[in-house]
Amino acid sequence: MQMAASTSCCSTFQFDFPSAFYSQTIRKKPSAPFHLSTSYSFLSHSTCKISSISRSHHVYPPIVSRLNDPIIDDPTKQNNIPQLQIKTGSWNWRGYSIRYQYSGNNGPALVLVHGFGANSDHWRKNIPVLACSHRVFSIDLIGYGYSEKPNPSDFEANSFYTFETWAAQLNDFCIDVVKDKAFFICNSIGGVVGLQAAVREPEVCMGIILLNLSLRMLHIKKQPWYGRPLIRSFQSLLRNTALGNFFYKSVATPDSVRSILCQCYHDTSQVTDELVEAILLPGLEPGAADVFLEFICYSGGPLPEELLPQVKCPVLIAWGDKDPWEPIELGRAYEKFDSVEDFIVLSNVGHCPQDEAPHLVNPIVESFVARHATPQFSLSTKAT
Numbered sequence: 580m581q582m583a584a585s586t587s588c589c590s591t592f593q594f595d596f597p598s599a600f601y602s603q604t605i606r607k608k609p610s611a612p613f614h615l616s617t618s619y620s621f622l623s624h625s626t627c628k629i630s631s632i633s634r635s636h637h638v639y640p641p642i643v644s645r646l647n648d649p650i651i652d653d654p655t656k657q658n659n660i661p662q663l664q665i666k667t668g669s670w671n672w673r674g675y676s677i678r679y680q681y682s683g684n685n686g687p688a689l690v691l692v693h694g695f696g697a698n699s700d701h702w703r704k705n706i707p708v709l710a711c712s713h714r715v716f717s718i719d720l721i722g723y724g725y726s727e728k729p730n731p732s733d734f735e736a737n738s739f740y741t742f743e744t745w746a747a748q749l750n751d752f753c754i755d756v757v758k759d760k761a762f763f764i765c766n767s768i769g770g771v772v773g774l775q776a777a778v779r780e781p782e783v784c785m786g787i788i789l790l791n792l793s794l795r796m797l798h799i800k801k802q803p804w805y806g807r808p809l810i811r812s813f814q815s816l817l818r819n820t821a822l823g824n825f826f827y828k829s830v831a832t833p834d835s836v837r838s839i840l841c842q843c844y845h846d847t848s849q850v851t852d853e854l855v856e857a858i859l860l861p862g863l864e865p866g867a868a869d870v871f872l873e874f875i876c877y878s879g880g881p882l883p884e885e886l887l888p889q890v891k892c893p894v895l896i897a898w899g900d901k902d903p904w905e906p907i908e909l910g911r912a913y914e915k916f917d918s919v920e921d922f923i924v925l926s927n928v929g930h931c932p933q934d935e936a937p938h939l940v941n942p943i944v945e946s947f948v949a950r951h952a953t954p955q956f957s958l959s960t961k962a963t
């Protein structure tokens with residue numbers, strides 16, 4: 580979950596702060612002719628129309644991949660699958676406490692990776708279903724959920740909250756906790772984490788599913804040279820002044836979180852009190868604001884289009900076509916890479932398909948894993 584791109588962002592520029600925050604922090608647009616179109620999963624996103632369509636109004640056609648592989652013919656059948664209990668664990672990684680959830684005793688290992696502003700609870704509709712035939716793990720990336728949140732100022736020499744850090748965490752998690760190769764199932768920014776992890780240690784990852792992969796439109800390489808000073812100034816203002824904490828407090832409320840979620844869920848009936856609480860409560864933990872501000876000031880690191888050519892494992896991309904933050908028209912550019920075996924369009928689904936339409940996503944995961952699973956291979960120690 581992350582940035583919504585304007586197709587004209589390189590030709591017409593007008594400063595347009597994300598509407599999710601704009602109405603609560605800044606009342607007047609600067610006159611400078613610069614366009615900044617962003618969306619940070621859950622907590623920062625560009626303008627979109629809130630849909631009033633409920634699930635009862637949706638018609639989900641059978642999904643068929645470009646491999647002519649029928650994925651699902653009856654979405655309601657997921658409701659009849661017996662579900663296993665989800666357990667919670669704690670893992671010590673480099674001296675930091677990391678929360679994860681897990682379920683299932685047999686089958687290939689899956690590691691579910693959330694997007695920015697989310698946590699492992701965002702997979703609560705997927706874990707018990709997938710666990711019937713897989714060993715499923717869902718991790719809180721460091722800085723998010725109920726994992727520890729080190730203060731970014733403690734790492735003055737180098738930024739801590741980067742894709743390199745999260746990729747290392749993901750690979751180490753497979754080695755220390757999963758103790759096996761795994762498939763990475765990722766949403767939004769989590770997709771960049773999964774790709775970076777697969778590039779760093781290709782022997783760990785058996786395959787990746789990317790759900791509405793982040794386009795990273797605020798990356799320095801995707802901004803015009805004359806807009807970069809403004810971006811840096813704005814980021815410095817958020818990180819180094821009281822405005823940042825005020826900014827965060829204005830959106831870390833139930834009403835704001837619900838409003839932001841209703842932007843990215845096409846079926847807004849899925850934005851329940853349970854979901855709002857699952858996203859908001861970890862964001863009220865000590866240190867959460869510092870992590871949030873650190874990440875929205877992060878304009879470097881890898882781009883998906885730089886990582887996909889380096890990935891050695893198969894990749895499947897699935898995209899909700901009603902995503903207002905990561906337009907499918909731009910996402911389709913990723914299907915051209917050799918590592919991408921399939922690009923599946925999820926009709927009438929928004930930015931978080933795993934939660935909005937789990938009855939579509941779960942069978943896609945099962946089908947992909949079945950095609951690529953190999954006999955169990957222990958990763959109890961790092962390769963040398």
